[in-house]
Amino acid sequence: MAQPRAERLMNLHILLLGAKRFIGKDAIREACYADHPRNATGDEAFERAFERDKDALRQIGAVIEVGSADAFFDDEIGYRIPTEQTSLPEIRFESDEAAVLGLAAQVWQQATLAKATGRALAKLKGQGVEIDPSRLEVVAPAITADEPAFEPLWDAVGKRRQVSFPYQRASETEPTTRRVQPWGLARSSGRWYVVGFDVDRGAERVFRLSRIVGPVRASGRSGAYDVPPGTDVRAVARRLSPSFPSVRAEIRVRQGTGLGLRRRAESVAPIEERPGWDRVVVEGPVHEVSDDVLTYGADVVVEAPESLRDEVVSRLRAVAEGPR
Amino acid sequence: MSTQPGDTAPDQVARLLALVPYLLARGEVRLDDAAAHFGTDADQIERDLRLLFMTGVSPGLPGDLIEVDLEALEGDRIIRVDNADYLARPVRFSPAEATSLVVALRTMVEAAPEEARDVIERTLTKLEQAAGQDGEGLLRLHVTPTPLEASAVVPVLEAALAHGRQVEITYYVPSRDQESQRLVDPRGLARVEDLLYLDAWCHTAQGDRAFRVDRILSARELDTPVADPGARARDLTGGWFTDAETTTVTLRLAPPARWVVEYYQVTAQRPGPDGTIDVDLEVASEQWVQSLLLRLAPHATLLAPAHFADAFTAAARATLNLYEDDGVDLS
Numbered sequence: 085m086a087q088p089r090a091e092r093l094m095n096l097h098i099l100l101l102g103a104k105r106f107i108g109k110d111a112i113r114e115a116c117y118a119d120h121p122r123n124a125t126g127d128e129a130f131e132r133a134f135e136r137d138k139d140a141l142r143q144i145g146a147v148i149e150v151g152s153a154d155a156f157f158d159d160e161i162g163y164r165i166p167t168e169q170t171s172l173p174e175i176r177f178e179s180d181e182a183a184v185l186g187l188a189a190q191v192w193q194q195a196t197l198a199k200a201t202g203r204a205l206a207k208l209k210g211q212g213v214e215i216d217p218s219r220l221e222v223v224a225p226a227i228t229a230d231e232p233a234f235e236p237l238w239d240a241v242g243k244r245r246q247v248s249f250p251y252q253r254a255s256e257t258e259p260t261t262r263r264v265q266p267w268g269l270a271r272s273s274g275r276w277y278v279v280g281f282d283v284d285r286g287a288e289r290v291f292r293l294s295r296i297v298g299p300v301r302a303s304g305r306s307g308a309y310d311v312p313p314g315t316d317v318r319a320v321a322r323r324l325s326p327s328f329p330s331v332r333a334e335i336r337v338r339q340g341t342g343l344g345l346r347r348r349a350e351s352v353a354p355i356e357e358r359p360g361w362d363r364v365v366v367e368g369p370v371h372e373v374s375d376d377v378l379t380y381g382a383d384v385v386v387e388a389p390e391s392l393r394d395e396v397v398s399r400l401r402a403v404a405e406g407p408r
Numbered sequence: 409m410s411t412q413p414g415d416t417a418p419d420q421v422a423r424l425l426a427l428v429p430y431l432l433a434r435g436e437v438r439l440d441d442a443a444a445h446f447g448t449d450a451d452q453i454e455r456d457l458r459l460l461f462m463t464g465v466s467p468g469l470p471g472d473l474i475e476v477d478l479e480a481l482e483g484d485r486i487i488r489v490d491n492a493d494y495l496a497r498p499v500r501f502s503p504a505e506a507t508s509l510v511v512a513l514r515t516m517v518e519a520a521p522e523e524a525r526d527v528i529e530r531t532l533t534k535l536e537q538a539a540g541q542d543g544e545g546l547l548r549l550h551v552t553p554t555p556l557e558a559s560a561v562v563p564v565l566e567a568a569l570a571h572g573r574q575v576e577i578t579y580y581v582p583s584r585d586q587e588s589q590r591l592v593d594p595r596g597l598a599r600v601e602d603l604l605y606l607d608a609w610c611h612t613a614q615g616d617r618a619f620r621v622d623r624i625l626s627a628r629e630l631d632t633p634v635a636d637p638g639a640r641a642r643d644l645t646g647g648w649f650t651d652a653e654t655t656t657v658t659l660r661l662a663p664p665a666r667w668v669v670e671y672y673q674v675t676a677q678r679p680g681p682d683g684t685i686d687v688d689l690e691v692a693s694e695q696w697v698q699s700l701l702l703r704l705a706p707h708a709t710l711l712a713p714a715h716f717a718d719a720f721t722a723a724a725r726a727t728l729n730l731y732e733d734d735g736v737d738l739s
Binding site for chain 1: 417418419420421422423424425426427428429430433445446447459460462463464494495497498499500501502503504505506507508509512513515516518519520521524527528530531534535537538547548549550551552553554557558560562563580585586587679683698699700701702703705706720721723724725726727728729730731734736
């Protein structure tokens, strides 16, 4: 019976962990991959299994160093896992901090991130940290990532692998294939964005995950590119997403209406000279405020600034003058 | 030695590499205590230990194998592990692990009430330090939670669902621009595209209702159990307003208004002239369509029904008249 993979992974980890010298590939094969016969098929199967296993150990957190296994001939590649770099530094937590850790486990509603959080917490528990979230009266936010593109993109970000995907822009009728080196992911206003380098356009770009309309395919090797140092995915997403200058608007709202505007208002006060109306002050991007104002039709009138009033009036005129 | 579905070999190895340091630090641990500490069941710990029993420095040389006292495990349900000193410390966080935990905490800081921020920030600082200088051990992931994600509504609804109790909600209806108090029997939460809905029997309306959770301003679990605990949630992903009278409206959307397709339940769509698309929507309220058209002005045109179009143009004119009254020159 072939040995289970978990057993082989454990043995590989233990074999390389704390090794004084780099252990040659051949010795590794002898110790952990004896199942694979010494022939062309067996060689290939061993190489594939060994690559996968190294990758799995790295995902678990092990730091695998690669070097020369022979002091005199540097043609034999060897491997080792240095104990100090691979061990978790001791972290002490107060009991209320440990409760926070427990709540953190509830944040991710996405399977891969939830699992990664669980693994990180298990390591702290391995250090003896007692985690009990019920000690804290705080509700953890729940963050989802339902877009099918999330998982392969997150994987590609971790491995620094180039991806391609069909992307549907709102202004175009057909999707186009984009080739991207993903740097990171950002969530804003309930949507996920991937930030990265668009290989064909030779520039950084932001893509909305819900507009990726087909499979995300990774190609090429891991570690294929470096993320520019200091890249802040939130800032890039904000800079490259369409945005509009913010405006502080004074608007007149009929009493008993415009609840949506009233809830986000800076101030609401009745207007003495116009019974039945309130003056409401709201702030936001120009387009959002004008969209919101228009939604309420004849219950809301913009008083200032003039630029916003002109925009609302011109949009109304375009529709009041009938079909174009 | 069967494993659970979804439990991969790396998962099991990751668990063992966290379990062994805990066991070694204590010398002797009751199986049930270890299970409670790791938030898992005793069976899984036992399965993992049986794998540990098979491993060691030089496979095949009995003296070097990790020793697990199987007699104590099977008899007294006590764990004793020996000959594994090189596994005394857990493996450091992988970049994905550190990132998921750190970003979860950063998101909590943004969403937390003032009084809880300090303890979250203290915890976060320790973890960021463990992840390396300047977050070099972290991947790039950032979340700005929406008000709904940060709100306390969803956990209240989930708790009420789990307990089978009634909920009192304050619900905002934009098409009528009203807030109302409702007493509901929750049946389930369903995500349809971007939005989360609460499916419930509404006592106030005496009917089945689906509430958009982002419009529930507040929710309170009551002590009273739901009237029909066996009621199953409806399938909300298919026909939406099946329990309401609806009208089919056809809109022609110019590119800036195309987001409508992603936001609302569009029953059909066809390409129109000059890069526009024509879409059919099932709507329950004329007022809602009018609000939507005003919001989209002038990038959406109503193709049918004709009397909706006339009313919409009249509403736009009435609004314009208010500006004229203000002395705005409309010529």
